[in-house]
Amino acid sequence: METLTCGVVEVGEHEALARHAYDVLCAQATLGINVFWQPQLAGPMLCDLVVLTVESEALALAMMTIAQLRSAMPACNIVAVCADLGSEQIAALLGVGVFDFVSSPYPDTELCTRVQRAAGFLLAHPSLDESAVINVARAHQLIGSSASFVKQLSALPIVANCDASVLILGETGTGKEVFARAVHYLSPRASRPLVAVNCGAIPTELMESELFGCTRGAYTSAHAARSGLVREAEGGTLLLDEIDSLPLGAQTKLLRFLQEKEYRPVGSCTTCRADVRVIAASNHQIATMVERGVFRSDLYFRLNVLNLTLPALRERRDDIPELARHFIENDCHQRHRAMPSLTVRALRKLASYDWPGNVRELHNVIERAVLFCQGAFIGADDLQLPCDRPDDDNVESFRVAKARMVEAFEKTYIERLLILNAGNITHAALDAKKNRRAFFALMRKHDIAPERFRGRSEILP
Numbered sequence: 001m002e003t004l005t006c007g008v009v010e011v012g013e014h015e016a017l018a019r020h021a022y023d024v025l026c027a028q029a030t031l032g033i034n035v036f037w038q039p040q041l042a043g044p045m046l047c048d049l050v051v052l053t054v055e056s057e058a059l060a061l062a063m064m065t066i067a068q069l070r071s072a073m074p075a076c077n078i079v080a081v082c083a084d085l086g087s088e089q090i091a092a093l094l095g096v097g098v099f100d101f102v103s104s105p106y107p108d109t110e111l112c113t114r115v116q117r118a119a120g121f122l123l124a125h126p127s128l129d130e131s132a133v134i135n136v137a138r139a140h141q142l143i144g145s146s147a148s149f150v151k152q153l154s155a156l157p158i159v160a161n162c163d164a165s166v167l168i169l170g171e172t173g174t175g176k177e178v179f180a181r182a183v184h185y186l187s188p189r190a191s192r193p194l195v196a197v198n199c200g201a202i203p204t205e206l207m208e209s210e211l212f213g214c215t216r217g218a219y220t221s222a223h224a225a226r227s228g229l230v231r232e233a234e235g236g237t238l239l240l241d242e243i244d245s246l247p248l249g250a251q252t253k254l255l256r257f258l259q260e261k262e263y264r265p266v267g268s269c270t271t272c273r274a275d276v277r278v279i280a281a282s283n284h285q286i287a288t289m290v291e292r293g294v295f296r297s298d299l300y301f302r303l304n305v306l307n308l309t310l311p312a313l314r315e316r317r318d319d320i321p322e323l324a325r326h327f328i329e330n331d332c333h334q335r336h337r338a339m340p341s342l343t344v345r346a347l348r349k350l351a352s353y354d355w356p357g358n359v360r361e362l363h364n365v366i367e368r369a370v371l372f373c374q375g376a377f378i379g380a381d382d383l384q385l386p387c388d389r390p391d392d393d394n395v396e397s398f399r400v401a402k403a404r405m406v407e408a409f410e411k412t413y414i415e416r417l418l419i420l421n422a423g424n425i426t427h428a429a430l431d432a433k434k435n436r437r438a439f440f441a442l443m444r445k446h447d448i449a450p451e452r453f454r455g456r457s458e459i460l461p
């Protein structure tokens with residue numbers, strides 16, 4: 001393997017910071033990279049990697065230095081060692097092409113890992129430009145070419161290359177999970193596991209053991225020791241969907257894990273370490289939850305180092321035809337049948353609806369239309385939207401009418417049980433004699449948020 005070179009560059013007056021980074025890298029005999037010291041960026045420099053120290057007061061100077069480095073060595077990867085930088089300043093650094101960063105003080109191994117990862121990425125991906133990333137995103141089922149969507153897509157290379165935590169926000173069904181998957185598969189962690197967990201689907205009392213594992217007998221139903229999802233994700237990415245549902249106890253444990261990379265399984269006195277990148281997703285404004293005191297502000301800041309906010313489908317209506325065709329193609333391919341086309345009226349109907357359930361709702365509507373479509377076209381009347389009311393002149397077929405009644409029944413039934421159980425999903429699922437996951441899946445299908453029912457116990461009609 002070729003030996004890469006890494007220059008340690010100091011920006012600002014704080015030489016000790018750069019000197020420490022230099023000493024740390026030189027002391028790591030197994031790094032396999034030639035490290036050299038370049039205190040003031042004096043004279044021309046040629047290397048594969050740069051470790052650049054940046055203090056908050058010297059941010060403007062750092063930006064200029066990065067621009068200089070980038071124009072002299074477009075292919076080099078820069079790792080920033082940051083002192084007192086806020087998340088917006090870090091985002092600015094990443095925005096001008098910094099590959100990754102560590103915040104001082106940092107454990108020595110942390111800097112070595114980041115530099116090694118930057119080196120590994122350089123060898124594996126000599127050049128990954130924006131259009132290549134958009135194509136890869138498509139390959140990961142992320143469809144859309146409207147301006148607001150492409151704006152988020154073009155952040156993918158930066159977000160994927162950097163190892164910081166990511167918070168993905170957006171209404172339900174906007175594609176947060178698909179996006180998180182693309183981040184993982186474009187990142188240097190792609191060959192390691194991606195473990196996805198929906199925090200809202202796990203009972204509060206089991207959350208910590210589900211994430212961090214537990215010893216046998218740690219609590220009444222812990223009949224066997226469990227390793228936990230953090231351990232399962234070792235070397236890879238942990239996707240925490242619906243992070244807003246994370247109970248406060250688990251928030252504290254997650255914060256410690258993000259800060260120290262360390263955790264203790266429930267009931268254990270042993271401290272474990274894991275190298276896992278965390279991506280969190282939510283359809284709630286976490287900042288508002290922080291203000292209300294139900295989400296830890298320090299955890300929010302730790303998760304929100306990189307932030308992506310996905311647009312609602314009604315804000316990117318241009319993407320509706322492309323998405324609809326994509327779903328028709330996928331569904332027909334799975335059912336081994338010919339692909340029907342959407343009529344102009346059908347497309348108009350799709351474009352004029354507001355899609356509160358976003359891309360997921362569009363997918364459901366298309367899936368149903370494909371199922372019932374028997375000809376070569378899907379017409380406007382084949383697309384059932386909640387705003388549709390069958391009138392006397394337009395009699396539905398038995399199958400369509402039945403499907404609509406079943407949908408309406410499911411929604412009312414689930415809402416009734418949630419009202420009766422004041423939003424407690426476990427109890428509502430028990431009443432329905434369904435397992436919790438299946439009950440939760442039905443709630444998601446109908447976009448039912450449990451918090452709407454918490455504290456409500458009115459008499460049902």
Ligand SMILES: Nc1ncnc2c1ncn2[C@@H]1O[C@H](COP(=O)(O)OP(=O)(O)OP(=O)(O)O)[C@@H](O)[C@H]1O
Nearest residue numbers: 141142143171172173174175176177178283359360
């Ligand atoms: N840009 C997209 N291209 C193709 N399919 C998409 C896109 N965005 C979302 N989808 C599809 O929509 C559905 C919902 O996506 P996903 O689960 O990622 O949404 P979400 O924002 O995580 O939803 P929730 O907040 O409810 O968890 C999935 O079937 C997904 O494949």
